[in-house]
């Protein structure tokens with residue numbers, strides 16, 4: 001069982017804006033390493049926030065364990081250190097799924113929508129995953145035409161995204177937090193099962209408290225006070241961790 005195996009970082013496969021992915025001695029498993037880098041606007045705004053990787057790794061682990069309890073398949077296997085998780089190696093579908101419960105961010109700018117407008121049903125958008133193009137919004141027909149995903153894959157990631165969104169709305173509601181929107185990446189494992197990959201953290205979700213204040217990366221996108229960003233991420237971790245002991249080896 002991979003859960004009981006000790007895996008070590010072997011060879012760096014990929015370095016993204018917030019994480020590194022490392023190969024291990026097990027072909028189908030990677031180690032995801034959470035960095036302290038924080039970026040916005042596709043890397044246009046960039047900084048380093050001490051302990052951000054530790055906070056996000058720990059937040060993400062709690063969320064993935066919650067999703068597993070609710071039978072949601074994800075690439076997550078286990079946390080193995082302050083910044084590291086063992087995950088299944090996925091072939092990532094190059095289509096990002098954004099699901100919105102309330103209007104904020106790019107959809108407000110695109111259509112001049114009032115911030116905070118509540119969507120009657122969660123609104124799902126697809127974006128073509130390509131940093132050099134700034135991940136543009138894409139329609140389903142083009143995804144199919146260019147074979148970025150099959151019809152079945154699109155149907156499946158849409159179905160899973162709605163279920164995960166509902167679970168996450170319930171998760172945050174118990175802490176008095178509104179889940180505004182979130183981004184998902186999906187991929188296929190070695191047996192061609194489609195499942196959630198990447199991370200779920202305040203980097204990828206918009207979270208508002210009862211007063212409508214942001215408890216997520218918008219604090220960095222819209223401000224310059226890294227201490228404030230840190231205290232928001234720490235607040236989120238403290239809120240959801242309660243009985244979990246933080247893996248904090250540094």
Ligand code: C5P
Pocket residue numbers: 098104105106107135181182183203204205206217
């Ligand atoms: O920028 P936009 O308003 O479209 O973002 C919607 C949601 O998706 C936000 O929660 C944002 O943090 C997340 N997102 C992300 N990675 C991106 C783009 C958006 O995590 N590349």
